Amino acid sequence: MKRKIEKKYVDYLVKKTEEIINIDSPTGYTEEAASFVKNEFEALGFNAYYTVKGGIIVEFGGKDKDNGLLLEAHVDTLGGMVSKIKSNGRLELTNLGGMNPNNAETENVKVITKFNGEYEGTFQLNDASIHVNGKYNEQKRDWDSCEVVLDEDVKTADDVKKLGIAIGDIVCFDPNFRVTKSGYIKSRFLDDKLSVGILFAYAKYLKDNNITPERAIYAHITVFEEVGHGGCGSVPEGCTEVISVDMGCVGEKLDCSERQVSICAKDSAGPYNYNVVKSLIKAAMDNDIDYAVDVYPFYGSDAEASLRAGNDLRHGLIGAGVYASHGYERSHKDGAENTLRLLLAYTTD
Known part of the structure; x- marks a missing residue:
């Protein structure tokens, strides 16, 4: 079904993004940020626990535990x-x-x-x-x-x-976070703390609307993505699919803008699962979600790390469009909202 997202969820994700961005968490120094993440998901009523490496697994519930979906985002930064x-x-x-x-x-x-x-x-x-x-x-x-x-x-x-x-x-x-009157979100480390904020809003939406997904849904907030091994472990039992919720690329030769959700078809490691990409596109089309499909020339994700570790999973990658990646980055409330809407459409419709 076509689902509208109330403004309060976008405001909430922006607020939570600012809060988590203002907690320093370069790779290797993520304990405070991970503790914040765990406490926030628990406050929303979901079970959350630490991995040995220091990441957070969140259980969103779901009926089919043999066909689970893992959503990965990362809280470590440059x-x-x-x-x-x-x-x-x-x-x-x-x-x-x-x-x-x-x-x-x-x-x-x-x-x-x-x-x-x-x-x-x-x-x-x-x-x-x-x-x-x-x-x-x-x-x-x-x-x-x-x-x-x-x-x-x-x-x-x-x-x-x-x-x-x-x-x-x-x-x-320093991240130097700010939101403009026109809705642009500017800060260092939107990669990938904006996605963590989006997952907070996803959890809040599920809770507020008493939604139990058909398939089991988990999140893994990783803490070593920026050095390549964030998603290498801690895949919950029964998961058959993993989607990285990370930044979408904005730049020359790419179609995505900061106001869209990007669906990645291929990055530097190769193509994402064809059927996952196709299903994400269909969910966006069916729900009038503003999206773009792109090929990223210089990019790797937690989803790929999960596969390289030997997990047998279908994989995909989505994210709000972000310009000036690994610098002073810029996205937009619309891009975050479109990413949230795609997550909900893909996992609950």
């Missing part, structure tokens, strides 16, 4: 790690996931120490004053040419070490 304390008191970083210095330059950061709290700083080009550095414009931005300038009175490596900052400490980049 970030950095201290790899060197430089002699001038600055920090050299190594990336966590696909963090790119080209679009992280001048961003505010937090350095999370293991035993001595956290410190603020800014990720800058080495010798970042354009009035001093005559080669500022031509200098390549990479992990060797950029550094964290701490907002502390430090001038030497020993000064930094006295603060308790050490090699291996996590560095979190």
Whole structure:
């Protein structure tokens, strides 16, 4: 059936997206975000539990437990790690996931120490004053040419070490979340926390409307997607299908916009299951959902990780259109709503 989504569910998913985005969770540092996820799903009345790796499995219920569907989204994000304390008191970083210095330059950061709290700083080009550095414009931005300038009175490596900052400490980049009057959602890490917000709204809709799906539905909120093994384990028994709810790509040679839900037919690892893709398209068509079908040139998903781990599953990938992926990203309330509507149409109609 064609289902309208009340505005309150879109408002709810945007609110929850903002809340989870403002919890720092670079790959390898996700405990607080995972705890938030678990508590939110439990507050909505669903059983949720931790995996050994630190992700969250959620049980949405369903009658047919031998034909289960697993929805995967991830709460881990890009970030950095201290790899060197430089002699001038600055920090050299190594990336966590696909963090790119080209679009992280001048961003505010937090350095999370293991035993001595956290410190603020800014990720800058080495010798970042354009009035001093005559080669500022031509200098390549990479992990060797950029550094964290701490907002502390430090001038030497020993000064930094006295603060308790050490090699291996996590560095979190500010997300800078905002929603415009025209409905655009802008932030770092919409990949994939916008999808987590959508799954919160999906759960709330099921609860509010007393919906029990015909087939068993689960969610796995993974915590290592950005490094490729988030979905490699913890597939609930009886699942025959997995769908990654991740960002949809927006860019040249692609049809999707930020206001649509993207259905991925193929990415860098190969085609998604033909019948799953076809069924997702039919659900979108039958319910007047604004969608696009695209091929992503440089992309991998939790669903593929689940298959590579040896699970015998059909797989698919959908998500709200997101522009400027792995940078300062942009989507739209309409894209999130269309993704939520497609999830409901596919799993409950």
